[in-house]
Amino acid sequence: MPRAFTPKVITANALLSGDAVWLTPEGRWSTELSHAELLTDEAQATTKLTAAEARASEVVGVYLADARATANGPAPVHFREAFRARGPSNYPHGKQAEAS
Amino acid sequence: MYQYSDFDSHFVTNRAEEFRAQVARRIDGSLTEDEFKPFRLMNGLYLQLHAYMLRVAIPYGTLNAAQMRQLAMIAERWDKGYGHFTTRQNIQFNWPKLQDVPDMLDALAEVGMHAIQTSGNTVRNVTADHFAGAAADEIADPRPIAELLRQWSTDHPEFQALPRKFKIAVTGSETDRAVTKAHDIGLRMVRNAAGEAGFEVIVGGGLGRTPMIGQVIRPFLPVAELLPYVEAIVSVYNLLGRRDNKYKARIKITVHEHGIARIRELVEARFEALKSRFTGASQQILGQIEAMFAPPHFKQASTAPFDAARQADPLFRSWSDTNLSPHKAEGYAIASISLKKHGATPGDATSAQMRVMADLAEHYGHNELRISHEQNVILPHVHLSDLPEVYAALRAADLATANIGLASDIIACxxxxxxxxxxxxxxxxxxxxxxxxxxxxxxxxxxxxxxxxxxxxxxxxxxxxxxxxxxxxxxxxxxxxxxxxxxxxxxxxxxxxxxxxxxxxxxxxxxxxxxxxxxxxxxxxxxxxxxxxxxxxxxxxxxxxxxxxxxx
Missing domain, CATH: 3.30.413.10 (Sulfite Reductase Hemoprotein, domain 1)
Known part of the structure; x- marks a missing residue:
């Protein structure tokens, strides 16, 4: 039996900085996961993924990542995505530094 | 230490220039990521979770003060002010921007360093005993051989597309501080019955998904035959190694599937065919390299200041008990600098710390530094009388943790x-x-x-x-x-x-x-x-x- 589709966000790394980025509902790449568009329809997710993959001058390694809806926008499901959204745990570098 | 020839300097400078053009073409859209990726990997550039990562080779773990200072500068100018020393005696920068990497490679080339073949299915950075040229128990310094292997393997036309990556480790001592049995090829210096030095050649070791301890393919190989023999091994692997399954592509699987006896037969046959092509030029080059690795002029001095400091300062005593190893020269010690302060990231050093270590190497350590596979830094030649000053400077830089070989001296990727x-x-x-x-x-x-x-x-x-x-x-x-x-x-x-x-x-x-x-x-x-x-x-x-x- 095929697995039921779970909500996803489109994510990648920015070409120049290598930073983790997410695709927003406006079609912009944001460095904040919470700004991402949460895709709940599988066909729509696949179409948008294909379109995002074509943006090779902006990003590298586009993929769909599981996410869940919260009051503050999409949040990570898997811990790997949580680290990508936050930055490393040994130094206050990356996004967590930019946020503060 | 090895000094780059004009050929070496040219080669790394040209490579940096070539990569600059490749980066420009990726950014302007003339190269796709699929086209660009093999180029960036050939130059040690990975894309990780939060950023690019540049892996720089520190061949056989040896650096001089100027090179360490340049790493400090690179970390400060294009990264976040620190570098991460790895189990393969490399340094990794965790935060470079794509457009800055060509400048970083130029800066490395200025001090005779590069990031070539730190990734990809090639012969990787050749690692060695971090106490090479200093250890009391050593037969001979393994670094000339490691440098010869670096020159031989760099851009070796036959070995740029091996079935998988290929790692070689060398030790000049029967005591193995280079984990030679967990490498694709391990070379352990031994003496034969006649007392001559040569190598025990170990093949097919490796960790990873399928860990294997390497097996001895040749118990004694004369030093002069090393290059054709290693070429024979890599050449047999290049043909026989599996390309159908990435997880079965390392030589350890080839050795496991065919058996060491069959691999030995093939390697010895290939060696016989290759031997005559190595007409002695490599031995001439080895001679020149050996001259550059001549031991420094060790001084004669009283060790009284060392004994006095041990008496007076229990912290110094504890550090010297834990972090010093026996040196071959009288009155000298090998001093290990722990990058494992309790609670710190194993293997990380800040630019300021790198500069302190560079200064110490210059003033007290015959201008030599080593990076160990255990992610520490070593001053291989320090006279005992200088150790109290060295220790004081290390303490001031937060580098005096006395834990080498202990529970907190942890390797972590x-x-x-x-x-x-x-x-x-x-x-x-x-x-x-x-x-x-x-x-x-x-x-x-x-x-x-x-x-x-x-x-x-x-x-x-x-x-x-x-x-x-x-x-x-x-x-x-x-x-x-x-x-x-x-x-x-x-x-x-x-x-x-x-x-x-x-x-x-x-x-x-x-x-x-x-x-x-x-x-x-x-x-x-x-x-x-x-x-x-x-x-x-x-x-x-x-x-x-x-x-x-x-x-x-």
Missing amino acids: PGMDYCALATARSIPVAQEIAERFAALQLEHDIGALKIKISGCINACGHHHVGHIGILGLDRAGVENYQITLGGDGSETASIGERAGPGFAADAIVPAIERLVLGYLALRQDASETFLQAYHRLGAAPFKAALYPERSA
Whole structure:
């Protein structure tokens, strides 16, 4: 039996900085996961993924990542995505530094 | 130390220039990522979780002061002011921007360094005993051979598209500080019955998904035959190695599937065919390289200041008991600088710390530094009389932790804090274990203990050969840590055995504490190390300490 589709966000790394980025509902790449568009329809997710993959001058390694809806926008499901959204745990570098 | 020839300088400068053009073409859209990726990997540039990562080779772990200062400058100018020294004697910069990398490569080229073949299916950075040229127990300095291998393998036209990556380690001593048995080729210097120096050639070792201890393919190879013999091994592997399955592509699988006897037969046949093509030019070059590695002029001086400082300062005494190793020259010691301050990231050094180490090397260490596969820095030649000053400078730079070879001297890969391949984090586990043992104030009593942590089965953290190995995995979306026991990376190398079910992130540090306290209760006396006690008693009492609820 095929697995039921779970909500996803489109994510990648920015070409120049290598930073983790997410695709927003406006079609912009944001460095904040919470700004991402949460895709709940599988066909729509696949179409948008294909379109995002074509943006090779902006990003590298586009993929769909599981996410869940919260009051503050999409949040990570898997811990790997949580680290990508936050930055490393040994130094206050990356996004967590930019946020503060 | 080796000095770049005009040819070397030209080669690395040209390569940096070529990469600059490739980056420009990627940015302007003339190259796709698929086209660009092999180019960036050939130049050591990875894309990780949060940023690009540039892996710079430190051939056979040897640096001079100017090179270390340049690494400090690069870290400050194009990264976040620090670098990460790895188990392959490389340094990794975790935050470069794509458009800055060509400038970083130029800066490296200025001091005779590069990032070539630090990735990809090629012969990688050749590693060596970090005490090379200094160790009291050494037959000969292995670095001239390692440099010869670096020159031979760099851009070797036949070996740019091997079935998989290929790692060579060399030691000039029968004591193996270079983990030679866990490399694709391990070269261990030995003497034959006639007293001549040569190499025991080991092939097919490796960690990762399928850990294997290398097997001896030639018990004694004269030094003069080394290059054709290594070429024969890589050439046989290049044809025979599997390309159908990435996980079965390393030479350890080739050796395992065909058997060492068959591989030996093929290699010896290839060696016979190749030998005559090596007409002696490589031996001439080796002679020139050896001259550059001539030992420094060791001074004669009184060691009284060292003895006086040991008497006067218990902290210095503790540091010198733990961090010094015997040197071949009288009155000298090898000083290991721990990059494992309790709670710090194993293997990381700030630009300021790199400069302090460079200054110390210049003033007191015959301008030499080494990076160990255990992620520490070494001043290989320090006169005992200079050690009190060296220690004071290290203390001021937060580099005087007295824990070499102890429980907190942990190897840890970058893990999921940085690495795109990782399945769990390694660094926080290492930090917490070190802090825990610092709080217990037991590690000097515990004695020699190697804890090694990898954040995935690729085993960059060498967990299989840790006395205690920790492997971080993703178990149904949660970090989980598996323990292996009794591994050994020395000349008596063995792969650790899995202890049992894994531990959650909040349970791994207490588990390691139970295990080590269990050892203290089990050992015959303070002279019996963890590994010796494990060999004497077997796994059962250690497992009982790890899993008390099961044995209750």
